[in-house]
Amino acid sequence: MQDPVDRILDQWRTEMPGIDPTPMGIIGRLSRAASAVESRLAETFKRHGLDASSFDVLATLRRSGSPFRVTPVALARDAMISTAAVAQRLNKLEKRGLILRDENPDDGRSTFVTLTPAGKALVEQALPDHLATERALLGNLSTEDQTLLAHLLGNIFTTASELSSARP
Amino acid sequence: MQDPVDRILDQWRTEMPGIDPTPMGIIGRLSRAASAVESRLAETFKRHGLDASSFDVLATLRRSGSPFRVTPVALARDAMISTAAVAQRLNKLEKRGLILRDENPDDGRSTFVTLTPAGKALVEQALPDHLATERALLGNLSTEDQTLLAHLLGNIFTTASELSSARP
DNA sequence: TATTGTTATACTCTATAACTATA
DNA sequence: TATAGTTATAGAGTATAACAATA
Numbered sequence: 508m509q510d511p512v513d514r515i516l517d518q519w520r521t522e523m524p525g526i527d528p529t530p531m532g533i534i535g536r537l538s539r540a541a542s543a544v545e546s547r548l549a550e551t552f553k554r555h556g557l558d559a560s561s562f563d564v565l566a567t568l569r570r571s572g573s574p575f576r577v578t579p580v581a582l583a584r585d586a587m588i589s590t591a592a593v594a595q596r597l598n599k600l601e602k603r604g605l606i607l608r609d610e611n612p613d614d615g616r617s618t619f620v621t622l623t624p625a626g627k628a629l630v631e632q633a634l635p636d637h638l639a640t641e642r643a644l645l646g647n648l649s650t651e652d653q654t655l656l657a658h659l660l661g662n663i664f665t666t667a668s669e670l671s672s673a674r675p
Numbered sequence: 676m677q678d679p680v681d682r683i684l685d686q687w688r689t690e691m692p693g694i695d696p697t698p699m700g701i702i703g704r705l706s707r708a709a710s711a712v713e714s715r716l717a718e719t720f721k722r723h724g725l726d727a728s729s730f731d732v733l734a735t736l737r738r739s740g741s742p743f744r745v746t747p748v749a750l751a752r753d754a755m756i757s758t759a760a761v762a763q764r765l766n767k768l769e770k771r772g773l774i775l776r777d778e779n780p781d782d783g784r785s786t787f788v789t790l791t792p793a794g795k796a797l798v799e800q801a802l803p804d805h806l807a808t809e810r811a812l813l814g815n816l817s818t819e820d821q822t823l824l825a826h827l828l829g830n831i832f833t834t835a836s837e838l839s840s841a842r843p
Numbered sequence: 844t845a846t847t848g849t850t851a852t853a854c855t856c857t858a859t860a861a862c863t864a865t866a
Numbered sequence: 867t868a869t870a871g872t873t874a875t876a877g878a879g880t881a882t883a884a885c886a887a888t889a
Contacts, residue, residue, distance in 0.1 A: 510829060518740070521740065526802065528806065530806055530809035530810045533824055533825050534716075537709050538713070540835070541709030544702060545706070570687050571686065578847085580847065592881070595849095614846095616886095616889065617848080634691070635694060640838075641698035641699060644698075647834050655823065655827070656704075657700055659823070659824045661680075661708075662816060663708045663712065666812055667711035758872085759873085763856085779870095785865090
């Protein structure tokens with residue numbers, strides 16, 4: 508059974524017999540799977556007036572527990588983006604009344620980002636739908652396969668992170 | 676052993692005991708792995724004066740075999756982007772002398788995109804380095820694990836594609 | 844001096860729409 | 867009418883740099 512990725516590998520084997528394209532099969536499928544999954548998740552978010560980055564912020568606040576308050580630095584670390592990018596995400600969410608920014612009385616430099624009742628309601632409304640989509644995406648995999656997949660992906664993530672920090 | 680994704684799942688289990696966040700563990704690791712891998716690949720491409728989308732086009736042309744000629748529609752299908760996006764990728768590559776556009780004498784609407792000798796040389800120079808990076812990213816996985824991972828990812832990709840086309 | 848957070852700015856990538864030309 | 871391809875344009879998202887304020 509030939510899928511598009513297998514056909515690509517065959518082309519390479521014919522054209523460049525000296526090189527082994529096997530790794531492309533795994534990395535290629537990783538990219539394609541991630542991108543297809545992303546599209547499905549985006550559809551779900553859109554139904555709730557959200558996108559992945561907005562949901563990301565709201566979900567981080569929600570799962571942090573009462574009082575649903577996190578600093579921008581923590582949000583940046585969590586999402587692996589710059590604090591400037593966080594500030595712009597927050598501007599959008601603040602305009603919509605989904606989060607608000609408070610001063611930190613103990614540290615004048617710092618800001619508290621807090622989920623508003625509207626923001627909490629929205630993320631709690633989107634969450635079950637989001638999880639249903641994720642469950643559907645995994646629907647063909649047994650529990651054992653899912654556990655295995657999580658481990659394999661975790662391994663790649665770790666390797667990729669170490670590769671990066673290995674270059675000074 | 677707790678990784679960041681496990682901590683996120685624990686937070687959800689505490690905050691929303693009614694919902695099962697397990698699918699987030701797999702989908703979350705898929706996104707993170709893909710994004711970390713993408714960063715590593717980008718570093719390699721950069722060393723050769725390329726980025727992922729440019730490499731993508733050049734590689735498609737190269738592996739198509741002599742005369743290294745493909746139409747924009749085929750490139751769009753292959754990369755899963757619009758033909759307008761392809762035209763803009765081609766403009767960049769054409770300015771750099773890495774591809775050229777010819778008319779199709781048999782169909783006046785159609786264009787042939789051809790790899791120049793410079794484009795061929797560049798992609799052939801980048802290819803071994805690119806594969807070495809991919810191999811390094813998979814370095815901790817046995818051959819069996821890699822085969823398994825390819826199957827699991829293929830399964831998710833298929834499910835995601837069917838989910839999408841299932842909505843009319 | 845280092846940290847927190849923001850804005851201004853520029854960059855990259857994409858899709859949509861409008862258009863030309865050919866089949 | 868449908869297909870191939872292009873440009874113009876706008877939108878989304880990011881990072882870098884510069885800055886203000888506080889630690």
